[in-house]
Amino acid sequence: MFLFQGAQNELNYIAVYGNLSTFEKENGLKTLMQKILYGVISGVMFIIIPFIALIALIARLFKIDIYAFDPMKQRKPIATYVVSRWMGNSGKAQHNRTFSLFLMPSLSAFSLFVMFTFFHGIFLSMTNWDGLNTGKEIFVGLSNYMSMFRDYGFVYSLYKTIIYSVLNIFAINIVAFFLAILVTQNLKLKNLYRAGFFLPNLIGGLVLGYIWQFIFNRAITSLGGSFATSLLVNGDSALLGLIIVITWQYAGYIMMIYIAALQNVPQDLVEASKIDGANAYQRLRTVILPLVAQAFTVSMFLTLVTSFKQYDTVISLTNGGPGTLLPQWITSWFGLAARPAVGSNNLIALNIYQEAFARYQLGVGQAKAIVFFVFLLAVSLLQVYYNKRKEVEL
């Protein structure tokens, strides 16, 4: 599909520019910049580094004094410098060699696949990248970012993601905290309950979505009566369905964090408040909750990030649907005549993927991803900052 689309794009260019060479001429600057960049990188890699190594080797073999500046001490032959740092049998040289050898695999994989792609992505978000990967993308500045906010689908999915995340954070944390309090009581089978509540978390998000699609669409509807219509059919209740699924999956995991925190609450404080005559609710409010505030920070951060990044369960549960009408306020904001249909569970992670691989506007999709990242970073920093202020130190 990808290749086919690529061929289509080439044909489009030919149709617009007459032939491909005109197209290349139009984008001469871009290719020149790229040539310079490639030139510099390959120059460093294949010329400068081997050159230095060669000089060092020759200097070492013939004991030539090539004076270099040693920042640590005084002027010293570069040969001695290299030998003493990297090549000798001394402990320091051995350590340096191990240092580069041990760091190389993970550091290179990490910097190539995470850091390089991240910065490359920032650049690509400002081009008209269409998935063809010719290396001839035109630099278009911030117009991808502009067009993103003229896209009502994106604004709607941002809005829906925020609603979903807020509801989800509350649902998961309340259920998880309740379960944690339940299983930290002196119950006989509490270890079994803990394992049971934790179990759904082991099943992958995609598989989980299919299970619940079956439950909502087949099992529950077969009861008939007021259950006859599935939750997933209606635009508003589909979000509720998604929240139920994610809470079922995630509550047991967050519960474990709360259990760890609840077990660290010093029992003498609880006893003291009992003697002072506090009832169960007062004990919870004034003694336990402030002491587990740190767990709340962690759990809310985790649930916030997972809610925002939610992808595979959404795909398998409703595939971004069911269709619903755009809310009135977004419609009037965009000045549209009629309310267009949008996917009601089209969360932001899904929207980015569709923009890239259904509409083949990878530049716009990448710009959306950058906005998503900045937004998520800002919100989670705010959340952690706000929650940290409520923590107490013992």
Next chain:
Amino acid sequence: MERSWLRKTFTPLFLLEILGFGLMIAFFLPIVLVIINASKDAAEIIRTPLSSPTDWTNLFKNIKEIMTRDNINYLSAFINSFIITTSSLILIGVFSAMAAWILVRTKTRYSMWIFMFFLAGMVIPFQVVMLPLVRLLETLRHLTGIPFKDTYYGVILAYIGFGTPLSVFMFHGFIKSIPIDIEEAAIIDGCSKPQVFFKIVLPILKPIFVTMLVLNGMWIWNDYLLPLLVIGIGGAVKTLPLSVASLAGFYDKEWALILTSVLMAALPVLILFLFAQKHIIKGMTSGAIK
């Protein structure tokens, strides 16, 4: 007499016990539904999705069906998932332990910077790098001729990149607490630096290594988006989530088979959970808190 018996039995604790048990049953219900419905044929599943199946042998019939059918091919998907998960886990574990150890044992500015560089990677969500990643893998394929896309080499490499920051962070914290005296003694006894790591340090890392295996293993085994991008859903090589998705997308609403494949995809992890429950729970939660 009667009332005191009542009061003795129905203490608040007993009521909580009942509540806990009921909730656990409720949590298990979806899984029970999957099991009973995987043992039905297509007609029965639509007629009575809630009752227990009339013929349990249907389960084996369904399993045989997903084993043999071309577009699911459970066995090869399982093997692919297994290869991807184990090789990524081993490589992530060894590489990041190496990096973390040398970073802790080198007390210079550079090691601090490199560590910070790793930490910065933990903030980046996958969605931001996924599109350039596909492009990078395609470029690598053109440059080297190795098929990084559509096979599992690229997936494993990408997992090493994405799994490294958290693992380095966890190992870094753990190694700081190991006294350096053991290593110095080993060096005096004639070990080289790499030998010190592989013979002395790596065995000490066992507890944190298990945590790392669990944390990354759960993520990689269940991951859908990265294999979808790199391998693609229509290719010859499929991981388990991909094959479940392609079945559910293609034979829409053939629920008996979908649920059987769902069950079979979840089964390995559930069996593992039965045996290593303590490690898994500890690993997943302690990793998150750090």
